[in-house]
Amino acid sequence: MSTLIITEKPSVAERIAKALGKPKKHMLRGAVYFQVGDIFIVPAVGHLYSLKEKNSGFWSYPVFDIEWAPVYEISKDSEFAKPYLENISEIAKRCDFFINACDFDTEGEVIAYNILRFACKVDPKSDKVKRMKFSTLTKEAIINAYKNLIPTPIGMALAGLTRHFLDWFWGINLSRALTLAVRKARGYTTLSIGRVQGPTLKILADREREIQNFKPEPYWELEIIVKKNGKKVTGKHINGKFWDKTQAEKAKNNCSSKAVVKKILSKRIIQTPPCPFDLTTLQTEAYRIFKITPQQTLEIAQNLYTNAYISYPRTSSQKLPADINFREIIKNLSKIDEYSNIAKELLSKSELTPTNGKKDDPAHPAIHPTGVIPEKLNSKEKKIYDLICRRFLATFSREMVKESRKVELVSGKEVFIIEGSSIIDPGWYSIYRYAKVKDEEIPNFNKGETLEVIKINLLEKETTPPKRYTPSSIVREMERKNLGTKATRSQIVEI
Structure with a gap:
């Protein structure tokens, strides 16, 4: 009995072949495959099949009559995929057992599902087909997956196939509708839109409208600069923002040349280690x-x-x-x-x-x-x-321990706050220095002590508009709104 293992790319095929034994490397039609005894490990190069119109000889709208076809028949840019598909078809004739070793996700299932039914002429739901499930490509993980084959996750495959159909229907039909509308209005232009691309563009457009329609409002902040141990230390008025300049000026005039420490609040903060990455x-x-x-x-x-x-x-x-x-x-x-x-x-x-x-x-x-x-x-x-x-x-390290301190000063009739924090035990932070950690040490103050006021500043500021999305923040927003998949969100951003 010969076995055909289908992988998503040549490099993965080679790694699986080496894990299973001492492979022989073969070249057929310029494409590589590997053999370990009666096991053939044959790679694809991503999707070997894609959707196309059944009658694609002329441009029409709307389009609902579509079918799967080899990618090299649809696009000349995919001609490189032809020898890989032909190799799988030919080697499949010698095999009576099939293993899907593509990435364990919906796209990997779609790639293998189409190869099995179209190129190998076998029902992916049959007992002749099994699945290798692994999350790393180490030798141990590959051998374990090979020894513990699982049934084809048909639900995952059907979900992926359905998404491809929906993406095609939405993308092609809406793009052609938009293109027709623009042509009628002002000439010939091709526009694209999609099931994920459209809502994502709306998020960006809504934010841009917020920015364009934003009207800045003036506000004022009052800060105090005192001398402590020969150094300048800055505090902010307890009210934060003043929306009335007259009130801000009045508060400034209420201050004196001295400030007294009224309260000192200390708090120990425990920060657990960060979780691993998704x-x-x-x-x-x-x-x-x-x-x-x-x-x-x-x-x-x-x-x-x-x-x-x-x-x-x-x-x-x-x-x-x-x-x-x-x-x-x-x-x-x-x-x-x-x-x-x-x-x-x-x-x-x-x-x-x-x-x-x-x-x-x-x-x-x-x-x-x-x-x-x-x-x-x-x-x-x-x-x-x-x-x-x-x-x-x-994630395996100890907690980080910080101390935050809040010092309340009174100058004349006004109250100011000086805030700071210091790291007592860095814990996990000594390993993952990439984290954002606020660490602003302030001098030690004593309750009741009097400080010299160097200056009282009245700062005029304006409210700022929302920030434009960055490539990473739009991906986060897409995930929050459940737009696209973890694998496709970054591709949409690149469009």
Whole structure:
């Protein structure tokens, strides 16, 4: 009995083949495939089938009569896919058992489902077809998935197929409707719209209207500058903003040349470690820290995954299940100089329990390093890998302890507040320095002491309009409104 394993790309096929044995590498029609005994590991190159009109000889609207066809028949740009599809069709004739080893998500199911029914001529729902489920491409994960095959998740495949049909109907028909409308009005122009693209554009347009219609309002702030231990310290009026200039000036005139410390409030703040990354939070952090766009982050993370350095990135989960061998991963990371001391400290713990977030994904865990040491990374890959590793390690660390202090001063009849905070124990922050942590130390004050007032400033300011969306903030908003999928949101932003 011969087995055909279908993968989503050649690099994954090679990694699976090497995990299963000593593969023979073959080239057929210029496309690669691998053989381990009677097992054939044959790659696709993403989607080998796409939707098209049945009668595509002329431009019409609306269109509802569509069918699946090989991508190279639809677009000349996809001619490269032809030998891969022909290889699968030919090798499938020699096989009587089929395994889907594409990415375990809706798109991976669609890719394999179409290949199985059209190229392999086999029913994806039959007993001849099984599924490998893995979240990392380490040898151990691949062997475990091969030994524990699961039935085809038909629901996931049908969900993906349905989304493709809906995207096509919405995208093509609305785009053609818009194009016809514009042509009738002012000439020939092609416009595009889609089921996700349209609502996303509305979010952007609504924000732009808010900005354009915004009318700034003036307000005033009162700040006090006092001398403490020879240094200047600034405080703000307890009222915050004054919307009436007369009231602000009156408050300023009520102040004297001295200020007395009336209250000192101290509070200890415990901050738990951050949870591990899902795709959206990884994209958000990468843009905030490195200005790497969400789409670039996804592409980099996908490459790190394909090389078995991190787990599957297209996940909504912020949880690390207990069946992951955390200790082994951290032990391997200790071989990297940057993480050596961190890993040693964590490995000294009797138990390793991560801080998990609220979001979950039944298909894949949160993004984490696999423990496979990267051989060579470019500068952006290093940044994303370091971000993922430090976030992962920080989830096992101790809490950060801070102290916040609020000092209340009275000058004349007016009350001012000086606020500050200091880190007592950095805890996880010593590992994940990328986090935003407010740390503004202020001098030690004594209740009842009198301070010299250097200056009272009356600051005139204006309210500001809402900020325009950034590539990362629009992806966050799309997720909040459930627009698109974790894998497609960044692509929509690039349009």
